[in-house]
Amino acid sequence: MLPEQFHIYVVDDDPSFGDSMRRLLKSHGYSVSLFRSAAEFLGASQLSDNACLIADIHMPGMTGVELYVAVRKTGRTIPTILITAYPEETVRQRMLDLGVISYLNKPLNEAVLIDCLRHALACNLAKRAPR
Numbered sequence: 001m002l003p004e005q006f007h008i009y010v011v012d013d014d015p016s017f018g019d020s021m022r023r024l025l026k027s028h029g030y031s032v033s034l035f036r037s038a039a040e041f042l043g044a045s046q047l048s049d050n051a052c053l054i055a056d057i058h059m060p061g062m063t064g065v066e067l068y069v070a071v072r073k074t075g076r077t078i079p080t081i082l083i084t085a086y087p088e089e090t091v092r093q094r095m096l097d098l099g100v101i102s103y104l105n106k107p108l109n110e111a112v113l114i115d116c117l118r119h120a121l122a123c124n125l126a127k128r129a130p131r
Contacts, residue, residue: 006051006121007048011035011055028114038062050121057084
């Protein structure tokens with residue numbers, strides 16, 4: 001699967017950060033949809049199965065952690081990368097234990113983010129492989 005066949009959903013309430021993420025990911029060949037809130041993402045009618053979710057942890061309304069838990073409760077297993085400007089080791093460990101692909105600190109290191117997306121792509125392919 002090529003990057004353009006892998007859709008990235010970015011959920012972040014900071015418009016400038018979201019727009020810069022969209023530009024960065026598109027420059028690497030990914031298809032990107034940007035959502036300004038967890039509720040907006042959860043309300044989306046069409047979500048790709050070949051996807052990854054990148055969500056900010058600290059957002060008003062529903063946090064990225066709550067979003068990840070809500071998505072899991074629906075039965076979807078979308079590879080997820082959580083990002084934060086306020087890292088907390090206990091939250092990081094809990095989220096990794098729950099199955100997030102990565103927990104990254106802002107400002108993001110571009111190379112680390114792209115490596116995480118490649119890992120998410122590999123996880124997505126593995127879960128769809130015939131057994």
